[in-house]
Amino acid sequence: MFSFRTTPLLEQEDFVLRRRPIAVLDDCTAWHPNYGEYLADTLARYRNVTKVTGLKLGNIPPECRALVIEHQDTGNRFDPFLKELRDFFLDLNRSEDPISIYIIDRFNPSGRQVEGVHHDGIPHKHGLTIGEIANMFYTEIGAHFPLHIISANANDAGRELMPWSIPQECGFGTLFSSVFMSGGYLWKGTNVSCGEGTLRPYEMFGAPFMKNLVTSGDFAWGDALTWNDVDSPLYNRSVWLRQCEFIPQYGLYEGEKCYGFQLLPNPAEHNYNSLLHTLKLISFVRSACPEFRFNSKMGALAADERIESYLKGETDYETLRTHLRTEEQKWLRKAKKYLLYDEQLYRIK
Numbered sequence: 001m002f003s004f005r006t007t008p009l010l011e012q013e014d015f016v017l018r019r020r021p022i023a024v025l026d027d028c029t030a031w032h033p034n035y036g037e038y039l040a041d042t043l044a045r046y047r048n049v050t051k052v053t054g055l056k057l058g059n060i061p062p063e064c065r066a067l068v069i070e071h072q073d074t075g076n077r078f079d080p081f082l083k084e085l086r087d088f089f090l091d092l093n094r095s096e097d098p099i100s101i102y103i104i105d106r107f108n109p110s111g112r113q114v115e116g117v118h119h120d121g122i123p124h125k126h127g128l129t130i131g132e133i134a135n136m137f138y139t140e141i142g143a144h145f146p147l148h149i150i151s152a153n154a155n156d157a158g159r160e161l162m163p164w165s166i167p168q169e170c171g172f173g174t175l176f177s178s179v180f181m182s183g184g185y186l187w188k189g190t191n192v193s194c195g196e197g198t199l200r201p202y203e204m205f206g207a208p209f210m211k212n213l214v215t216s217g218d219f220a221w222g223d224a225l226t227w228n229d230v231d232s233p234l235y236n237r238s239v240w241l242r243q244c245e246f247i248p249q250y251g252l253y254e255g256e257k258c259y260g261f262q263l264l265p266n267p268a269e270h271n272y273n274s275l276l277h278t279l280k281l282i283s284f285v286r287s288a289c290p291e292f293r294f295n296s297k298m299g300a301l302a303a304d305e306r307i308e309s310y311l312k313g314e315t316d317y318e319t320l321r322t323h324l325r326t327e328e329q330k331w332l333r334k335a336k337k338y339l340l341y342d343e344q345l346y347r348i349k
Helices: 039-044 080-094 130-140 156-160 175-189 208-215 274-288 298-302 305-311 317-338
Strands: 002-005 022-026 049-051 066-070 100-104 147-150 204-207 239-246 258-265
Touching: 002 130, 022 039, 039 049, 039 066, 080 130, 100 130, 130 147, 130 317, 175 258, 175 274, 175 298, 204 208, 204 239, 208 258, 208 274, 274 305, 274 317, 298 305, 305 317
Parallel strands: 002 147, 022 049, 022 066, 066 100, 100 147
Antiparallel strands: 204 258, 239 258
């Protein structure tokens, strides 16, 4: 049984919520301005609540007949919670005594834009809310346990708090993280830092060995004529690249000075595809820096033979771009069936 509900969780009259012990899985984003506290604390004032960590059946006490979930997704398939949720649904569907699941939905901080290819069912930037993702998983596995999605519009946290107001995790801390993560995360498949360990993850990239490229060299990154050259790997009318230096406090190159660039969105343009632009930048750094290397993660992050082929210099950019257009259009057709809100998904044409 699936339902989409437009009233807050505390107003639901379900017997399993009112009369039975419940389990709650939330994170730091599950703070509600109308109560001034976190979801689990609010629920514990009204009923018997067990707060669980980790989405595993074994973590839920047998006496709990419902699990309430509130999680702010990043909008990118790199969020490990998506796989955890699907695996949990599969385990629950095989259970002889399944419990009821209530998901308090949140709007996607990355918006409705779609980027990339879908691997394991999710593209690099998927455009759905966590409730819509759950709807898709539930339908695809033919689930029979009760799943209830509480609309993101049903409470103040969903309606009024910006989805990036409370960082979902330390690597997703600002509005611009949502703009750049779908592409910027791919730097983790290289020996170039994606800005992890700084206050601007995914907005910056660099490495100690990029010093000559950034500060001198044959390619003048700061040259206005270069910026206006549409054939330049720097060029994208929706962003500027600012030369910068940064020292990661953890992660790759911890404590070392990195030389690289910060991506700055152009507020006058709204046609930015982070994945495509980052692939172009990675390809350029690969060709410009002899020290550049891919690591074993790149295959899983790219999740596509055409993307890997382009990064290796075996496929041209226009072929890659056409391929991604086709894949994004496939996802738009598929995901449309699972939308719970009026706003539609879109891709940059």
